Amino acid sequence: MCAEDNFKLPPMLFTSKILVVLKLVLGIFLEVPASVWLPSLKILHLEREKEDSFQSLFLGCPALEEMYLWTLDTKWVLNIFVPTRKSLTFICPRKYSRDGIDDQGCKVVFNTPKLEELDLIDYVSEDHGVENLPSLLTAMVNVLLDSITRPNNYHGHIYKLLSSMKNVKFLDAFLSFPTDDNTPVLPTLHNLSHLTLTT
Incomplete structure (x- = not known):
């Protein structure tokens, strides 16, 4: 489902057993009910001016495989809890406000004990927490912060x-390191057998 005009979604949509793809863009009046259960939803795309629904909607999607977020909110924390999924694509592109780029204060926490494959494209979050990621074997990481003005923060x-991906075997990383005296150091990953690194 995709809509672009002011539109209120029917409550029954949030308990659909057959909905597989849900895409909601700017202008939609999104009132997420207390109970959300979308057991077949695999692809979720949300574009919101304010982060008023990410967490409550996400928690009712146990089969999610791809999640795309876009928001003008400058501070939010998203806890991604997918206890049984083995593959996940998470995309959060850079957001622009009236004052230009603002990507401070956002955080994504991964709690995915069964996850084996992760495709992470995130130009917004200032921090990624990993509470439970022991099964990860394959990772594609594309994370860009404002490395020009905050190089030390970016390196850390x-x-x-990357240190949280301690069991990863296949790593494809696209990273942006500034040219300065702060030479970045990558962690030791003892199980790594294939590495593609682009800077």
């Missing part, structure tokens, strides 16, 4: 993120 962020 990338080191922490």
Whole structure:
């Protein structure tokens, strides 16, 4: 489902057993009910001016395989809890406000004990927490922060993120390192057998 004009979604949509793809763009009046259960939903795309629904909607999607978020909110925390999924694509592109780029204060926490494959494209979140990611074997990581103005923060962020993937075997990483005296250090990944690194 995709809509672009002011439109209120029927409550029954949030308990559909057959809905597989849900895409909601700007202008939709999204009132997420207390109970959300979308057991077949695999693809969720949300474009919101304010982060008023991400977490409550996400928690009712146990079969989610792809999640795309776009918002003008400058501060939010999203806890991605997918206990049984083995593959997940998470995309969060850079957002623009009236004052230009603003991507401070956002955080994504992964709690995915069965996840084996992760495709992470995130130009917004200032921090990625990993509470439970022991099964990850394959990762594609494309994370760009404002490395020009915050190089030390970026180095630490990338080191922490990659260190959390301690069992990964196949890693494809696209990273942006500034040209300065702060030479980045990548963590040691003992199980790594294939590495593609683009800077």
